[in-house]
Amino acid sequence: MAGAVLLLLGLAVATSPRWLRPFVEAEASAALGRKVTIGQLAVSLSSPIRITLTQVRIAGTAEIADVPYLATIERLQLALDLDPLLHGRMLTIPEIAIAGMDVAAVQTRSGANNDSLVLPASSTGTHWPRPAIGVVRISDSHAHVLAPALGADIEIAISTDGGAEGTLIGDVAGTYQGQPINGRLTGGALLSLRDPANPYPVDIRLASGQSRISLVGTVSDPFHPQGADLKLELSGQDMASLYPLTGVASPPTPPFSLTSSVAYAGGLLHLANIAGRLGSSDLNGELSVDTRPARPVITGSVWSRRADLEDFIGLIGSQPGRMSTPDQTPAQQRAVAQAIANPRLIPNVPMDLSKIRSADFHIAYRGDSIVGRSVPFDTIATRLDIEDGHIRATDFRVGVGRGQALGQIDMTPVQDSMHTVADIKLQSLDVGRLLAATHLIHGSGVLGGEAQIDSTGKSLSDILVHGNGHLSLFMAGGNVSELIVDLSGLQIGNAALSALGFPDRAQIRCLVGDVVLTKGVLRTRTLMLDTTDHRTTVQGSVDLRTETIAAQLRTQAKHFTIGTLAAPIAITGTLKDPRFAPGAAELGARGAGALGLGLLFPPAALLPTIQLGIGEDNACVSLVREGAAHPGAPTATKPPPARPSAR
Structure with missing residues (x-):
């Protein structure tokens, strides 16, 4: 040779x-x-x-x-x-x-x-x-x-530095998926590409819009990135803006940043030791991405030690974040301010099924502590599975004190909408924890019940407007602030004392609520709070199509009280801005006739749910049985017998 x-x-x-x-x-x-x-x-x-x-x-x-x-x-x-x-x-x-x-x-x-070349190792020429x-x-x-x-139109200026080995440098500028992209790619010497014993070093730093990404580490073969061992740093203003770069959709989010180690082999990308921030929440976990199917499959677990639910409400179509969320752009702060000022409460942003189908997900999430001044929840956990646009949230749990709300949500694509079925059980929720979020009314006890809905729609608002379902609530034992009871009965003297902090509590015998949802209208069949001294009832409806309220709240004393006015409280306005004033709302003959004391006994069919939610030995069970035995009969006004503790 x-x-x-x-x-x-x-x-x-x-x-x-x-x-x-x-x-x-x-x-x-x-x-x-x-x-x-x-x-x-x-x-x-x-x-x-x-x-x-x-x-x-x-x-x-x-x-x-x-x-x-x-x-x-x-x-x-x-x-x-x-x-x-x-x-x-x-x-x-x-x-x-x-x-x-x-x-x-x-x-x-x-x-x-x-650009597909037959490399020297596999060509058939004479070498x-x-x-x-x-x-x-x-x-x-x-x-x-x-x-x-x-959507890629990218220019790369290529050179090597003046070092002994000739480090490769590429300066990137152009567009990708309609977004501007720029950055620098730094690699090892070109000759190390041919040395499988020495992984090829890479340092990639790119910016697209307000998103930043860096990958630093080594790959065995940069032309076919097998054996990648990299550290990822990713940050930006909104995870949804990453869709053009990654091809994987995300709901809108507040500003984020995260780091993780990255390994790649055989079409499997593994992100381990994920640590970062999403708005005011922390994010941790690990994810695996299988890039071989037509739709990437993402599996793993993510958790937050401290989670602010406002950071995650982009999942339901709301504007995520608060005015106090760190690192927001002026545009994001304006969007949060507009969401706060919006007279509508329920999000009506339609779901984009094409983006939901961009990848399949199998993710377990938990938040160990939920933060927020007016948030009555303590913990949250669920498993989220998305396959070809079919969304299932199973083992959904929200902790409230020693109790929890648990259930599942199933959303199946139907043309351009989602057929949604949800079933939530409420078990021994801590009433004190729930009422503390009002910063006005106080109380104690446990609350149980269930909520169900079956509907089809394109957004959360659309689903509720076209939905049918019901909500049942039950409470036995404990106490509640006298203020809500006194004001609803217009007991002027006691209300003034309650506002000053005394008397402090009304002992609860039973709270029963039975509300039905029919084609977007919530109507009360039974909503009654029975205490040792009063019975408070609510009748009315909420039209979710307009988010307007038309209801009456009336408290009647079981014995004589100075300063009591026999008039109900009219609840009007909207879900975002409810109004309370003395007087009668337009409820119709059925609602007005049902406001008399003792006429709103809950149906006996609710007994199994009551017993499941708050236990069998409680005053609600006795009250329901009393109503079933004597329908329409008023309840005795004498003090109730000693009450066994609720389970």
Whole structure:
């Protein structure tokens, strides 16, 4: 082989380098699987010998005829050291210098591309033994990446630094999925690409809009990123803005930042040791992404030590965050302010099924502590499964004191809407914890019940407006602030004392609520609070289509009280801005006639749910049985017997 090389060089020098050019073109074409042409070839018999090629052209593909060349190189120079070859060792190339290289990597909307090469290891051409290469230097070179299907039009300025190994640098600018993108890619020496024993170092830092991403570490093969061992840092103003970059949809979020370790092998991307922040909440966990299916499959677990539910309400179509959420942009703060000022309470942002179908998810989430001045919840946990747009939230649990609300939500795509079925059970909820969120009314006891809905719609508002279902609430034992009872009965003297902090509590015998949802209208069948001294009843409706309230709240004393006025409280206004005033709301004959003392006994069918939610031995069970035995009969006004403790 050494003799053949020397013979070729001798012929080239003795006659003309043009005899060597066809040989080099043939070998390069066989190695790359593309036709390679050379404009001129020159040989300098210096030490080391230098071969200079100009106007090198690497052909494109027939599928993309309007891009004739994958790459052009204006000047390519190789330094050859023949001394090791003469002593029976390999050919040594101390330096390769590339100047004026332009690469055009194009992928059409149909998926055809011009940058798939047959690398030397798998080509069928005749090859010399792999030479030992010293350093590769690149100057004044560019790459243009064009992929209309991805919305990618990116220019990369390519160079190497002046170090001994020639670190590769790429400065990126352009657009991706309609978003501006810029940054810098830094890799190891080009020669380390061919050394599987030494992973290739990479340092990638990109910015797209207000999102920032960096990947620092090593990959075994940067052309097919197997064996990646990287550290990821990701930050931005809204996770939803990452959709053009990742292809995986997210609901709107407040500002976020996170770090994780990243490993990649066999099409599986694993993010471990995730730690970060979402608005005022922390995020931790690990995720795996299977990139092999048509839709990526994301599995894992995520948890928050402290979770602010306002950071997550983008899931239901609301504007996430608070005015106090850190690092918000002025636009985000204006959006939060507009959401606060919006007279509507229920979100009406339609779900985008195409984005929901962008990936499949199997995620377990838990929040160990829920923060927020007016939030009555303590913990939250659920498992979220999304498959081809079908959403299931199972093992859904919200902790309130020592009790919990638990259940499941199932949402199935139906054309461009979601058929939603939800079933929630309330078990021994801490009433004191619930009422503390009002910062006005106080109390204690346990609350049970259930809520169900069956509907089809495009948004949360749409689902409620078209929904049918019911809500049942039960409470036995405990106490509640006298203020709500006194004001609802217009007991002027006692109300004034209650507002000053005394008397402090009204002992509860039973609270029963039975509310039905029919085509978007909530109506009370029974809503009654029975204490040792009063019975408070509510009759009316809430029209979820307009979010308006039309209800009456009336308290009647079981014995004489000074300052009592026999008038109800009219509850009007909207869910966002309810109004309370003396007088009668327009409820119709049925509602007005039902407000008399003792006429609103709950139906006996509620007994099993009452017993499940708050226990069998309680005053509510006795009250329901009393109503079933004597329908329409008023309740005795004498004090009740001693009450066993609620379970």
